[in-house]
Amino acid sequence: MNMPTSPHVLLLVPPLTIIILIMFLQIQTTTSSLSSPKQKPFILPLKIQTLPHGAVSLPTPSSHKISFHHNVTLTVSLTLGSPPQNVTMVLDTGSELSWLHCKKLPNLTSIFNPLLSKTYTPIPCTSPVCMTRTRDFPVPVSCDPKKLCHATISYADASYIEGNLATETFFADGSAQPGTIFGCMDSGFSSNTNEDSKTTGLMGMNRGSLSFVTQMGLPKFSYCISGKDSTGVLLFGEANFNWLGPLKYTPLVKMTTPLPYFDRVAYTVQLEGIRVGNKLLQLPKSILAPDHTGAGQTMVDSGTQFTFLLGPVYTALREEFLSQTKGLLTLLNDTNFVFQGAMDLCYRVSGSGSNSGRVGLPPLPAVTLMFEGAEMSVSGERLLYRVVDDVATRKWNNDLVYCFTFGNSDLLGIEAYVIGHYHQMNVWMEFDLVNSRVGFADTRCELASQRLGI
Structure with missing residues (x-):
């Protein structure tokens, strides 16, 4: 979740739940070998990323929340597309729709380029995903000139980001998850230029039907956050470790x-x-x-x-x-x-x-x-x-x-x-x-x- 703060700094991005206003849809998603009960759990490094003082603000999951500034994020790195491209995403259990920067903007150095991927598929505006109206999108999804599903995500600080909903193949620990729905964002206004330059996007991890963990069909996930200078862990699947002790x-x-x-x-x-x-x-x-x-x-x-x-x-x-x-x-x-x-x-x-x-x-x-x-x-x-x-x-x-x-x-x-x-x-x-x-x-x-x- 992301929330407001004073200019004096720091909230883990999406701070008090960055208000990412997103869709709450009931969608039948594709499952792959990742959701198989025989599939071993897989692990990604979880890093604390410190940004320049007073750098950023992001959204939160409800329109009644305000924006804030922060300079710490939890990030994970993975790949998507064919051939695979490396991306860094902010881990947010308070948001639903995952999205990536898909166009180079001023001060932006980390993007996903859909033109280089053979498996990138934009969602047409006639798709049920696009046609369903939900209260979580302050601006309803619509058709762009190419008849593609266009979405605008508004933030509490009056900034916004917009682009097309699409599907792509995400890879984690060598396993593929084709047909994952995400936002491929190519324009907007943001005061988070320092954060935008270091992360490619956001990984929505709440219980909504469009969240990353729901689309993967996994029964559970875990994470462990280390100190400022250490790498933590994000684990998808069962965590049966005798050294962990009872939860x-x-x-x-x-x-x-x-x-x-x-x-x-x-x-x-x-x-x-x-x-x-x-x-x-x-x-x-x-x-x-x-x-x-x-x-x-x-x-x-x-x-x-x-x-x-x-x-x-x-x-x-x-x-x-x-x-x-x-x-x-x-x-x-x-x-x-x-x-x-x-x-x-x-x-x-x-x-x-x-x-x-x-x-x-x-x-x-x-x-x-x-x-x-x-x-x-x-x-x-x-x-x-x-x-x-x-x-x-x-x-x-x-x-x-x-x-x-x-x-x-x-x-x-x-x-x-x-x-x-x-x-x-x-x-x-x-x-x-x-x-x-x-x-x-x-x-x-x-x-x-x-x-x-x-």
């Missing part, structure tokens, strides 16, 4: 009735409570569940960097964390500084004597997110994020600035709880589509990558 599972929440603020193809789980240290926050159960409009769902999103909570819950967490860290950390005390537009609990930490800018933080109380049947504990360095901002550093006499890695959804106009990838770091995340559940287990992702040969 804790929480069921996916399903909503059969269409509601204006509920994304029915997101990976939605039920948040039941939050602990700070050993203290349980006193929160009414009703505020943690979707209301009659669908607002208040909890989404697991690789396209958002940090975690965002609805206003009253964020305020309760903020006050309790402040109380338990009093005397351990020095508050920034600058009401004009709000990191990424939604994170207003920041601290000054002395960086003297450290040429690398790395300092030792005091022991901090863990924040535990409690779900139905499982818990996720956020501790240590994942609780605070260092703001890399030269202006801020000069303003506070070269002290380092760290911000609490939970933000206020209300400040972003987001009617949801969103669990971003920063809090999924060094956690094996499994998305089980057959059993409708999400599983996770603490691990060291760089070691997992090494064990899997990456």
